[in-house]
Every structure is written in structure tokens, then in C-alpha cells.
Amino acid sequence: MQGVGRPTLYILDGRKSALSDAIISAVKELAEPFMRENGFELVGVEFVREGGNRILRIIADKPEGIDIEDCSRISEYMSARLDEADPIPDSYFLEVTSPGAERPLKKPADFERAVGRHVYVTTREAVDGRTSFEGLLTAYDGESLTVRIGRKTYTIPMEKVSFARRAVVL
Numbered sequence: 001m002q003g004v005g006r007p008t009l010y011i012l013d014g015r016k017s018a019l020s021d022a023i024i025s026a027v028k029e030l031a032e033p034f035m036r037e038n039g040f041e042l043v044g045v046e047f048v049r050e051g052g053n054r055i056l057r058i059i060a061d062k063p064e065g066i067d068i069e070d071c072s073r074i075s076e077y078m079s080a081r082l083d084e085a086d087p088i089p090d091s092y093f094l095e096v097t098s099p100g101a102e103r104p105l106k107k108p109a110d111f112e113r114a115v116g117r118h119v120y121v122t123t124r125e126a127v128d129g130r131t132s133f134e135g136l137l138t139a140y141d142g143e144s145l146t147v148r149i150g151r152k153t154y155t156i157p158m159e160k161v162s163f164a165r166r167a168v169v170l
Contacts, residue, residue, distance in 0.1 A: 019089075020047050023056075026087035027078075031058060034077050039063075040070070043099045044106075047092075054092040056082075059099050071096040105164040111140040120167040121147060123160045130154070134167050 027045050035042045043059040060066055060074055075096040082094065105111050105119065119137045123130075133156065135149035144157050145164075 023047050023087055026085065027056065027058070027082070030081045030085060030087075031074075031078060034074070034081075035060060038073075040066070040074065043103070047088075054088075054090060055095055056088065056092050057095045057097060059097055061099055061103070066098045071098070101168050102165045105166065108140075108142060111137070111145060111164070114166055115140055118167040118169045119147060119164060121145070121156060121164045122162050123156060124162045125160055127156050127160060128154055 024045050024047055027047075028042065031042050031045070034040075039062050041061045043061050044057075045059070046055070046057040048055050048057065058074065058078060060070070062070065075094060078096065079094055082088070102120070103110070105114055114137050117137060118135065119133075121133045123132075125131070127133075133147045133149060133154055135147045135154075137145060138148050138153065139146040142158070144155050145161070146153055146155050148154075
């Protein structure tokens with residue numbers, strides 16, 4: 001299973017387009033070698049319209065967390081590469097960000113790292129009468145994940161997961 005969760009948004013003017021798919025693909029191709037060589041993970045790429053502006057958002061992380069200097073370094077590299085390759089025909093703003101404390105869980109490695117942490121999961125169809133779960137991720141085996149909410153434990157098949165993220169407990 002490649003990944004789970006809400007698909008990364010590639011939306012222009014409220015709808016997915018072939019152009020946005022091509023832009024996302026080109027940006028990933030430009031970013032991935034640099035990210036790998038420098039110990040970063042490319043978590044996602046979004047090309048969206050927000051408040052009348054087009055935003056190219058690169059979401060990056062690394063095992064010990066990403067800081068402002070890392071974001072600046074990625075931004076400088078990507079800005080130069082995007083100027084050279086010019087995959088985006090119109091003006092846009094480049095934004096480099098971390099996935100945040102409530103990081104989406106998409107790839108198997110994301111779920112493995114989240115075992116022992118609080119998560120929020122929604123499902124496409126009910127599991128034990130529920131479609132949303134917020135609790136401690138106690139296990140992940142590639143086929144299912146187990147979430148403990150209070151004293152009750154739920155085993156959720158991965159094919160039923162529509163979205164998952166870490167959850168902050170206050």
C-alpha cells in the first residue's frame with residue numbers, strides 16, 4: 001500500500017486540473033534529489049489558490065524536525081531551480097513549511113513513527129459504528145492500525161482509512 005489519507009491538493013480555481021498535476025510532478029522532480037541529499041523528507045507539494053493568489057507550497061520535514069533555517073535553505077534552492085525550469089506559467093508565491101504538530105499520516109513510515117502517539121483517523125465507512133477516531137495509536141502492521149480510545153481498542157483496516165494525522169493532546 002503506497003499511502004493513505006486525504007490526497008494532496010493540486011487545485012487551481014477550485015478544481016483539479018491537468019496543468020496543476022504537471023506542475024506538482026515537475027516540482028517533485030526538482031525537489032526530491034535535493035531533499036534526499038540533505039536529509040529532508042518531501043512530505044507534500046500543493047499548488048493552490050488562496051485569497052486570489054497562487055501558492056506553491058512545499059511541505060518538508062526531517063527526523064529531528066525542521067526549523068526556519070531549513071525552510072530558508074529549501075526555499076532558496078527551489079526558487080533558483082524553479083526559475084531555471086520555469087514549470088509554472090503564471091505568477092505565484094513559493095512557501096516552504098513543515099507539516100506541523102498535526103502532521104498528516106500518509107506513508108507506511110508515517111504510521112510506524114506515529115505508534116505510541118495520539119492520532120486522529122477518519123474512515124470511509126463505519127468501523128464498530130464509528131467513522132472518526134482520536135486516541136493512542138498502539139499498533140500498525142501495514143494492513144491495519146489499532147487505536148485505543150479510553151478503555152476501548154479499535155482495529156481499523158487500512159483500506160477503510162480516508163484520512164489520518166497526528167493529534168495534539170492538551
